[in-house]
Amino acid sequence: MSTTKADQSLVVLGAGVIGLTIAYLAALTEDVSFNIRVVARELPAEDMDSQGLENNQGANWAPMELGGRDQRVREWEQKTFNKLWDMIPTGLVKLLPARAYAAQEGNASDLWWKDLAQNIRILPPSDIPEPFKAGVAFDTISVNPVEYLPWLQSELISRGVTFERRNVRSLDELRNLVGPDGILVNASSLGSRSIIGVEDTKLYPIRGQTILVHAPGLQECLMGELKTEEVTYIIPRPGTGQPGTAILGGTYQSRSWDTSLDMQIAKRIFDRCAALAPCLKSAESRIMKHNVGLRPAREGGPRVELERIPLPLQSTHGLVPCNESPTNDRDHDQGSMLVVHAYGFGPGGYQRSWGAAEEVLGLIKAQVALKRT
Numbered sequence: 420m421s422t423t424k425a426d427q428s429l430v431v432l433g434a435g436v437i438g439l440t441i442a443y444l445a446a447l448t449e450d451v452s453f454n455i456r457v458v459a460r461e462l463p464a465e466d467m468d469s470q471g472l473e474n475n476q477g478a479n480w481a482p483m484e485l486g487g488r489d490q491r492v493r494e495w496e497q498k499t500f501n502k503l504w505d506m507i508p509t510g511l512v513k514l515l516p517a518r519a520y521a522a523q524e525g526n527a528s529d530l531w532w533k534d535l536a537q538n539i540r541i542l543p544p545s546d547i548p549e550p551f552k553a554g555v556a557f558d559t560i561s562v563n564p565v566e567y568l569p570w571l572q573s574e575l576i577s578r579g580v581t582f583e584r585r586n587v588r589s590l591d592e593l594r595n596l597v598g599p600d601g602i603l604v605n606a607s608s609l610g611s612r613s614i615i616g617v618e619d620t621k622l623y624p625i626r627g628q629t630i631l632v633h634a635p636g637l638q639e640c641l642m643g644e645l646k647t648e649e650v651t652y653i654i655p656r657p658g659t660g661q662p663g664t665a666i667l668g669g670t671y672q673s674r675s676w677d678t679s680l681d682m683q684i685a686k687r688i689f690d691r692c693a694a695l696a697p698c699l700k701s702a703e704s705r706i707m708k709h710n711v712g713l714r715p716a717r718e719g720g721p722r723v724e725l726e727r728i729p730l731p732l733q734s735t736h737g738l739v740p741c742n743e744s745p746t747n748d749r750d751h752d753q754g755s756m757l758v759v760h761a762y763g764f765g766p767g768g769y770q771r772s773w774g775a776a777e778e779v780l781g782l783i784k785a786q787v788a789l790k791r792t
Contacts (some may be wrong), residue, residue: 427453427787428601433589436564436768437761438606439571440776443727446578448780451787455580459680460610462582463568476712477654477666478628478769479515479561480536481642487531491722492593492767495774497535502773503560504537511567514659517559517640518542520551530555544667545737548695552641559640563656563664566707579750589740590616591732594756600790602783606761608715610623611722615739616732619722624713628684631708636662636698643691648742649671649684651691664707667692667699676763678711717763725782727755759783 431442434457444452470773480500480535486493507511517536533539542554572582587593587607597603607614634655643651648671667688689706693699732739761779764771 426600427451428596428598429453429455429604429783430593430597430601431457431604431607432459432580432593433457433604433610433762434462434568434572435606435608436568436571436772437608437764437775438461438604439568439575440772441604441606441761441779441789442575442580442740443571444773444776444780445783446575446580446611450558451784455575457575457580458583458585458587458593458596459547460584460586461766462584463572464730475768476714476766477561477562477629477652477668478564478567478656478788479640479654479749480770481517481561481640481652482519482530482532482536483767483770486535486731486766490672492720492771493531493535495771495778496532496767498774498777499770499772500535500560502787503562510657511562511570512657513561513563513655515559515561515640515655516556516638517642518546518554518556519642519644520547520554521644522550522552522646524553540660546570548744561640561654561656563658563661564769566658566660587614589732590614590728590756590758591730591739594730595662597756599754601757602786603756603758604761604783605758608707608762609713611715611760611762616728618758619717619763621722623674623716623718624676625716625765626670626675626677627668627710627712627714627766628670628681629710630667630669630685630687630688630706631710632665632667632690632697632704633661633663633701633707634665634699634701636701636702636703637665637696639696641695643695649687649691650748651695661707666710673716676713680711682709714766715768716765721765721771721775722760723778723782724756724760725786726760728758729755757786 431438485562503512537558538555547554611617611619641653652668
């Protein structure tokens with residue numbers, strides 16, 4: 420960062436992988452020196468067991484339908500894959516040979532992601548287990564959220580970024596923190612559905628249930644094609660604190676807010692995964708944890724865009740709570756707050772994080788440049 424502190428305030432709401440990656444790129448940029456604060460209900464160093472953080476996601480790169488339909492998303496994924504691939508020597512990212520199985524036959528020329536992942540090749544019929552009919556092998560990557568998110572946080576702290584634990588219910592609460600000329604990045608995930616001033620009803624949860632296992636024998640990522648709300652995947656993770664771990668999945672239950680553990684589903688997950696990887700039933704393998712989390716999906720895809728929100732907040736329901744700050748005067752025009760939204764990435768937050776963060780930073784820097792002219 421520049422040694423000259425700029426007056427530019429940047430507040431990031433949300434400490435998941437999207438918010439932290441945006442803050443990280445902003446802290447590293449050389450042409451603008453930001454005064455950065457991250458505000459979140461849960462923080463990585465203290466709250467890794469929270470369902471509000473993405474600690475139970477696969478956190479790998481895998482082909483998803485939206486990347487094949489939306490060129491913008493595909494570019495995010497390409498930039499993120501390349502960045503994470505380059506980080507493999509750090510130990511934070513694991514190089515994974517992978518096999519993806521499908522119910523119908525196809526060939527590599529039909530894969531939208533054939534130029535994104537590494538070393539793609541069609542599997543011969545002898546290498547395809549029942550009940551699948553086709554398969555493709557390739558090289559991909561994974562990260563371990565339990566180590567990756569705290570690493571991002573520690574990197575930010577070392578660069579002067581401050582963190583504040585706060586449960587934000589209304590954007591009004593942040594206007595004094597952001598300041599009259601500051602910028603707010605809204606990376607609040609599913610919180611954007613209920614935070615007053617955003618209230619995005621296009622957001623919905625995808626319930627994911629997984630199992631964390633210690634299984635040193637697993638060295639390959641295995642995936643079955645998604646056709647129902649229950650899907651099969653095995654994702655080995657990197658890590659020094661918990662080496663030899665993998666995530667077994669899972670479920671893809673759209674619009675389910677249920678965060679309770681279903682042990683019948685867990686049994687089906689384990690049995691499907693063990694059919695693909697019998698070493699899961701060996702003596703050296705053991706179950707470490709069951710996970711349930713909600714992925715923040717959005718109708719129409721992720722929202723990454725700039726919005727200027729008038730203050731004080733106006734709402735059709737007329738029920739905006741009063742900010743009790745001593746400086747608050749709700750009868751006085753408070754101007755507006757510049758907000759860059761970055762949420763609604765569903766199960767693809769990790770694999771789109773660096774590309775989306777780069778776009779967000781571009782929007783922020785364009786506004787800073789406008790202010791200077």
